[in-house]
Structures are given as C-alpha cells and as structure tokens.
Amino acid sequence: MPEQRGFDGGRRASFRALSLSSLANLLRLCINRAEYAASSLRVDLGTPTDRFGVALLHAILDHGRSILVLLNAREYAAIPIVCRSAVEAYVDIVNL
Numbered sequence: 001m002p003e004q005r006g007f008d009g010g011r012r013a014s015f016r017a018l019s020l021s022s023l024a025n026l027l028r029l030c031i032n033r034a035e036y037a038a039s040s041l042r043v044d045l046g047t048p049t050d051r052f053g054v055a056l057l058h059a060i061l062d063h064g065r066s067i068l069v070l071l072n073a074r075e076y077a078a079i080p081i082v083c084r085s086a087v088e089a090y091v092d093i094v095n096l
Contacts, residue, residue: 031064059089
C-alpha cells in the first residue's frame with residue numbers, strides 16, 4: 001500500500017491507505033468484540049444512566065452492522081450519515 005501524507009504535508013503525521021475490504025473486516029472485528037464485551041456487562045436497569053448507556057451501546061452496534069450492509073450493497077452515499085449517527089450515540093455515552 002502506498003503511504004499517504006497527512007494534511008500537514010507529512011511533517012508530523014502520516015497514515016497508510018487501507019482498502020475498503022480491510023476497513024470492513026476491521027469494523028466486523030470491532031462489532032464482534034463489542035458484542036462479546038456487552039454480553040458480560042453488569043448494569044442496573046433500574047437507573048436511567050445504565051438504561052440509556054445500554055440502549056446507546058446497542059445503537060452504535062446496530063449502526064456498525066448497517067454500515068457493513070451498506071458496504072456489501074455498494075451504497076456508499078449513505079455510509080457517512082450512519083457513521084455520524086454512530087458518533088453521536090458515542091458522544092451521548094461519553095456525556096452520560
């Protein structure tokens with residue numbers, strides 16, 4: 001893979017270009033690991049913070065699964081919209 005330069009001309013940061021299939025595999029791995037971790041969470045569903053946290057975590061996982069479906073269907077235009085929703089759900093978790 002060719003090395004890409006960052007916005008600053010590569011003086012401070014650079015990154016390697018990844019193929020779309022590599023990114024999809026990484027997303028699939030992240031979803032699988034998050035599902036595994038979520039299965040062992042201990043939460044008190046009687047507290048609103050825990051309830052909202054679990055709901056938001058599942059929303060993020062659902063958004064990730066949706067992105068994989070969109071990638072497989074080659075519907076690339078919708079992916080940024082779903083990504084933004086996932087990021088917003090993550091920010092909501094951080095702000096709980």
